[in-house]
Amino acid sequence: MFTLKFYTNSKNEEMWNVVSTPNYKICNREGGAIVSVYSAIGGETGVDYQIGIDDCGYNTLFIENANGKTIDRVGPFKVSIHA
Numbered sequence: 001m002f003t004l005k006f007y008t009n010s011k012n013e014e015m016w017n018v019v020s021t022p023n024y025k026i027c028n029r030e031g032g033a034i035v036s037v038y039s040a041i042g043g044e045t046g047v048d049y050q051i052g053i054d055d056c057g058y059n060t061l062f063i064e065n066a067n068g069k070t071i072d073r074v075g076p077f078k079v080s081i082h083a
Contacts, residue, residue, distance in 0.1 A: 003064040032077045052077025
């Protein structure tokens with residue numbers, strides 16, 4: 001299992017979204033990335049999270065292994081949140 005920690009800090013507000021998953025995929029895009037999270041190994045249908053794309057709110061992703069050690073990071077990307 002992996003723990004994916006989606007993070008942003010904008011306008012003095014810190015936000016986390018934490019997801020556990022056995023399988024994920026990262027697709028880099030211009031200025032950011034799309035992370036697909038699957039509920040099962042070999043699953044075909046996942047939930048997509050945007051990092052640094054289209055003001056989605058998240059600008060960094062930390063990936064931890066089953067032991068809680070950070071093994072990878074995606075970002076930080078600059079995200080502009082409009083009021």
